[in-house]
Amino acid sequence: MRVVVALGGNALLRRGEPMTAAVQRTNVQIAALALADLARNHEIIVAHGNGPQVGLLALHGAAFDPAMPWPLDVLGAETDGMIGYLIEQELMNALPDTAHCATLLSRVEVDPNDPAFSNPGKPIGPIYTADEAAQVASDHGWSMVREATGNRRRVVPSPLPLRIIGLDAIKALLAAKHIVICAGGGGIPVMRNADGDMEGVEAVIDKDRTSALLATELNADALLLLTDVEGIYRDFGDEDQTLLDTITSAQIESLELPPGSMGSKASAAASFITNGGKCAGIGQLTNARAILDGHAGTRVCYEKSC
DSSP: OEEEEEEOHHHHSOTTOOOOHHHHHHHHHHHHHHHHHHHTTSEEEEEEOOHHHHHHHHHHHHHHOTTSOOOHHHHHHHHHHHHHHHHHHHHHHHSOTTOOEEEOOOEEEEOTTOGGGGSOOEEEEEEEOHHHHHHHHHHHOOEEEEOTTSOEEEEEOOOOEEEETTHHHHHHHHHTTOEEEOOGGGOEEEEEOTTSOEEEOSOOOOHHHHHHHHHHHTTOSEEEEEESSSSOEETTTSTTOEEOSEEEHHHHTTSOOOTTTHHHHHHHHHHHHHTTOSEEEEEEGGGHHHHHTTSSSEEEESSSOO
């Protein structure tokens, strides 16, 4: 079975943990065990988030020279290389010596007229108190959003992915029996300018949306969107919250899910299913195989059963 696995940023760096190399390596080691378990009898393609990491690099760059910040497409490429390296190394440590893996930097084309550019909504970087957020917003001109906890995070545009550039290279590596790590952070955002050339974009593409597009384009059998919660809950946060074992792509629209987190995962899963995908699952990283087998998490189906 061909499976696209998308690792959420919270699965690699849990909320409240310090963003150090040691912490990230430890979390990647845990992720690698779940990925290796799948890779033993499935063909897997791995995507991952990079919101905390790209936000931290942007903060470092702004502190070094506020007048000349590094663009988000370049920072995205840097974090894709860093996280991809960590995943590849720990995954290969968890698999037999006969296994093969390759990490690719993936450019993803977006529409320059996407409405997201006038309505930033993708949280990135560290979590701030209200006072800290006011200071960094004043220092750098960043847009901030209030989270459910009452704290704040920086938000940037998150346009929809139109096309994954370099798809043929991914297919060639899969044909050569390689595990492929690609489309990190939703891919490096690029668009065509007036001359028809590609140029970078100040944005961070939603990695779940890109993962759904990747799974569709590769004719994957399944899409797993792995995070730090058990799945989709009805009335999440309430005393009577209920974990949904299955839900149809049509029913997702009736749920009030946070747009920047579970909402994007649910929409991505629904997109994959409505475009012909057989199986989409959402749940905890450590339950990856159980989600694929239908014993954990939330399965998104086209009709009432799957």
